[in-house]
Amino acid sequence: xxxxAAQPITRLVVGAAIVDDLTHPxxxxxxxxxxxxxxxxxxxxxxxxxxxxxxxxxxxHRELAEELDVTVELGAQVTGPVALDDATGWxxxxxxxxxxxxxxxxxxxxxxxxxxxxxxxxPAQLYDVPWLPADLPIVDAIRALLH
Ligand SMILES: Nc1nc2c([nH]c(=O)n2[C@H]2C[C@H](O)[C@@H](COP(=O)(O)OP(=O)(O)OP(=O)(O)O)O2)c(=O)[nH]1
Numbered sequence: 001x002x003x004x005a006a007q008p009i010t011r012l013v014v015g016a017a018i019v020d021d022l023t024h025p026x027x028x029x030x031x032x033x034x035x036x037x038x039x040x041x042x043x044x045x046x047x048x049x050x051x052x053x054x055x056x057x058x059x060x061h062r063e064l065a066e067e068l069d070v071t072v073e074l075g076a077q078v079t080g081p082v083a084l085d086d087a088t089g090w091x092x093x094x095x096x097x098x099x100x101x102x103x104x105x106x107x108x109x110x111x112x113x114x115x116x117x118x119x120x121x122x123p124a125q126l127y128d129v130p131w132l133p134a135d136l137p138i139v140d141a142i143r144a145l146l147h
Contacts, residue, residue, distance in 0.1 A: 010095035012084070014060040015045030016103040017142055020120070022075035025102065026147050027122055028139075030129050031068075031115040043129040045100060045138070046115070056087060056099050064103070068118075069111040075102030078141050092134040100138055122146075 019025035030043040046067050050059040057074060064072055078100040080090035089097035110118065119129060123146045126139055 011097075012050040012056070012059075012089070013047060013092060013096055013098040014050055014056050014063065015047035015098045015100045015138075016060055016064055016072065016074075017045055017078055017100050017138075018072070018103045018105060019075075019146075020104070022073065022102055022104050024147055025145065027120040028126065028142055028146065030119050030121055030131070031112075032117040032129070033132075034114060034116050039132060041130070042132040043119075044132050044135055045098075047098070057101075060101060060103070067112075067114045068108070069113070070105045070108035072103040073106050075104065077101050078138060078145075080138070080141075090134070090138050098134075098138075 018029035020027050031046050032041065032043050033039045046064055047060060048063040050056060060074065064070055077087055080088045080100065082089040082091055082097050084097065084099065087099050089099045092098050112118065121128065123143055126143055131139055
């Protein structure tokens with residue numbers, strides 16, 4: 001575990017590892033960013049910044065409704081190396097830490113708002129897309145959990 005106090009967290013981000021089944025996941029959804037230009041074309045976990053006074057779970061539900069127009073059931077977190085108050089996270093860039101939760105779509109037909117492509121990736125396809133660099137260790141952790 002990295003001591004979060006040693007590296008001040010200025011912003012919390014939440015990301016969804018969207019899978020087909022929470023207990024027996026076989027595919028992972030990756031989404032391609034369109035903005036900002038520095039990140040466009042990079043693949044990521046749908047999600048975004050947690051607003052002031054918003055819970056991580058509420059932020060994730062809000063982001064997935066905004067970005068993909070879906071509702072989800074949340075599953076376990078993908079345990080990361082940074083200790084947060086009541087969770088763990090993954091370092092993105094200085095001052096940004098992302099909590100990642102498994103999620104399963106319960107309602108909605110995906111409508112892309114902030115992304116221009118999504119792909120469902122099998123374990124063998126996980127590295128077929130150029131993930132944002134900070135996401136690679138997270139993908140590694142998820143690979144071990146896919147069937
Ligand atoms: N959502 C998301 N952001 C990621 C991932 N990996 C990664 O490095 N990031 C970075 C990109 C951004 O600098 C930051 C999250 O910002 P964001 O643009 O997704 O947040 P947001 O939806 O709330 O957007 P905004 O309101 O600030 O425009 O974290 C990831 O897998 N998902």
